[in-house]
Amino acid sequence: MTFSGYVVEDHFDEVFGENGHPRTTARTLVQNIEQLPPGELVNRQKAAERALLQMGITFNVYGAEAGTEKIFPFDLVPRIVSATEWHRIEKGLKQRIHALNLFIDDIYHGQKIIKDGVVPRDILHSATSYREQCIGWNPPRGIWCHITGTDLVRHRDGQIYVLEDNLRCPSGVSYVLENRQVMKSLFPKVFSSAKIRPVSNYPLKLRDMLEYLAPEHIPTPRVVLLTPGIYNSAYFEHSFLAQQMGIELVEGRDLLVEDGYVVMRTTKGFERVDVIYRRIDDDFLDPECFRPDSQLGVPGLMEAYKAGNVALANAPGTGIADDKVIYAYVPRIVKYYLSEEIILPNVPTYICAEEKELNYVLEHMNELVVKAANESGGYGMLVGPHSTKEQCDEFAERVKANPRNYIAQPTLALSRVPTIVDGHFEGRHVDLRPYILCGEEIFVLPGGLTRVALKKGSLVVNSSQGGGSKDTWVLADTCLSDHEAVEVDCAPAGAEN
C-alpha cells in the first residue's frame, strides 16, 4: 500500500509537508509502510483489531442488542511529534498545570485573583464544578490537580492550541499504553530504527505520585483505585491501571469509614487505605457531603479526607479549573500567578457572559463552535458551519436564556493524519491529549492519545461520536543523555513478520 494517491489538500498534514513530501520526522515510517507487500498493512490492521477484541479492550454499545461490544477503533498510521515540538508542548503544559494548581488553591482560600479583578466573582460562583465544601481545605502536599489530560489541537496555521483542560477524571491513558503494545508487536522493525520515546513507565510514575500523597508517617502506604464499577464505560481503563500499578481496584461498597479512617473489606477483616485514586466525580464521592442519593461513594469519606487520614486524587473541587468559562481566563491566570506569558495559547474564546462578546456570538453562530460550559464528550455543542439555520436559531435561544453557561470559538481546521479507509489512505482530522502528573514534580508523559475523527470531514473526535485512536510517537532528541531510555523494542528477536 502506498501514499501515491494521497492528497494533503489545504489542511495541515502531520505526516506530509505542503510540497507533498513526507516530513523529516515521518520519512522512516513512510518508507517502511511503502515497502510492505500489497495487502500487508490491511492485514496488520485486522490483526490489531482482533487483538484488541480478544484482549477485551471494548466498550459497551448502549442501546444496542445485549452483549454487543465494540473496540475503540484503532488506526495503524501513527501521529509523530518531533523532539523540538514536544519540548515546547511539555514546557507549556508544565506551566499551565503549575498555574492552574495555584489558581485552585487560591479559589478555596483567599481568592486574591478575584479580589484583584482578574477573574469575575459571579463567573466563579455560577460554575457547577465549584465546591463550597472545599473552602479552606489544604490537600496533601498542596496539590489539587494530580492527573490531567489536556486536549491540544493544531490549526491550519501550524500552531498548537489548548482546546480544553480535563482536570477531573481524564480518561484514555490506557489506550495510549495498549495502542503502543499493539504497534510494537506489529511493527518491530520501525521501532528498532526510529527513536520513539517510551510510554510504558506511566503506571509506575502514577503509583509513585500517588504514594507521595500518603500521610507522612505511613512507611508503605496502601493505594487503591476507586471505580464506579463494570458498567462504567471507562471500566476497562480502571482495571487496567490498577493491574499495571499493582494496586487494588475497589468499588464504593468495598470501603467504609471507621473511626475517621477509610478501611476496605478483605477476607482477613478490615484493612486501612491511605490513598485513593478516584475515578468517580465529586458529586458521587460521599453521600454525606455531596449528593445524598449516591450509591457509588463512601459515606464519611470527606470527613476522613479532611482529617488528613486519607488522600484523594484528584482533590475534590479541582473541577473548577476545567470549567469551560474559566478556561477562557487561563492566559490571564498564568500571567497573574507566574508573571509569564502563556507558552501554549488558548483557542480564541468568546465568553457569552460578557455582553459585547455575546452579541458577536449571536450574530456569527454559523461560523462558530458554541459549547455548554459543563458538558463533555461532544455533547451540548453546536458546530455552526455544519448546522442548519434552524439548529443555529434554536441554539441561540438556549444561549440567550443562560449566557453564563456558554462560550464560543472559531471553527478550527484541525490538522490531519493519513488514515486507512477502505484499503487506501485518506486524511482525517486529529487532536492530541497528553497526560500530566503533578506530584513531587510535574511529569508529562511523552506521548498521548491521538483521537481521530473517522468520518470524512468530521471534526468530532469523541469515541461516543464515531472517533477512533492512533498511537502517538514522540521522537527522542538525538542528543539526550544516556539515562533517557529510547524505546528500542521489547519484542523478542525473530518476532518480525
Add this chain to the structure above:
Amino acid sequence: MLSRVADSVYWMSRYVERAENVARFIEVNFQLMLDAPAGADQQWQPLVNTTGDHEDFDKRYGSATEEGVLRFLIIDPQNPNSIFSCLRAARENARTVREIISSEMWLHLNKYYLMVNAAAANPRILESPEELLGDVKLASHLFTGITDATMAHGEAWHFCRLGRKLERADKTSRILDVKYYILLRSVEEIGTTFDDIQWAAVLRSASAFEMYRKRNGRISPRGVVEFLMLDREFPRAIQFCLLAARDSLHAISGTPVGTFRYPSEKLMGQLCSDLSFASVDEIIKGGLHEYLDELQNKLNQVGAGIHDTFFALKTPERVKKTVRQSQTQ
C-alpha cells in the same frame, strides 16, 4: 484480599468448571442413547432432573425433547446454568478482577466467551453440538492450566481452586446421578450387558474410563461408584476434589487442617471425614441417590459457609450507628 474480589475469583472459577460439566452431562446422555438397544426411548428428561433446574425447564419448555434440552443446557440465556450463561457469568466476574488474575487468564477466558457467544448465534448449532461440547471441555481445561501456570499460588489462586473443586465434586455426584435416573426407568436391565455399557458411559463422561480400567479392569457398578466417589488419586473423584478444596480453604484461613475456626471449615472437615471412612457397600446399601442428595446438600452448606466467612464481611455495629446518626442530622 478484598472480599468482593475473592467472591468474584471463586465464582469465575466455579462457572468455568460448571460449563465444562454441563458439556459432560450432555455427552453422557449422547453416549447412553447411542448405545441404547434399538427401539429404546430417547431419554432427555433425566438429564434435566440431574441439573436441578427441572422446574424452570418444565415451566418454559414443557416436555423434554432433544432440541429443547440441548437449547436449555447449551445456549439458553435465561437458564443461569446453561453453558452460555456460565461463560457470560465467568467473564463478568473475571472483568471485575482483571487486575488480580493474569492477563493470559483473561485473554483466554475472553476468547472462550467469544467462541461460545458465536456458537450461540449459530442457528444450526443444536443439530450437532458435539464439536462445541468438546471445545468447551478443552477450553475449560486450558483455563485451569493457564491459571496454575501463570498465577501466583497465593490467596486468590486458592479461591480459584476452592471454587473449582467444590463445583467439580458437586457435578461428579450429579453425573453419577444421571445413571440413577435412567435406572429408574429401566430396572429390568440391571446386570445386563446394557447396564455395563451404561456404567462405561458414565465413566467416559467423567474422563475416567481409562483410569478406571487401569485400576479395576472389569466394569461393575460397585467399582464405578467407588472410583468416582472415593478415589484419592483420580482428579474428578469426589473424595479427591474435597481433599483439595479443604487444603485450599485452610491455606486461605491459616487454620491448621484437622481443626476449625469458621463454620465452613467445620462442615468441610466433617464432609471429608464422612467420605474418608465411608465404604462403597454402605453407600449402595443406604441408597446411592439418597447419599448423593445428602452430599449435594452438605456441599451447598459449605458454599454458604464460605460466603459468610469470607465474602460477606459484616459492617461493625458502631459504624452503622455513626452512619445513621450523621444521616439524620
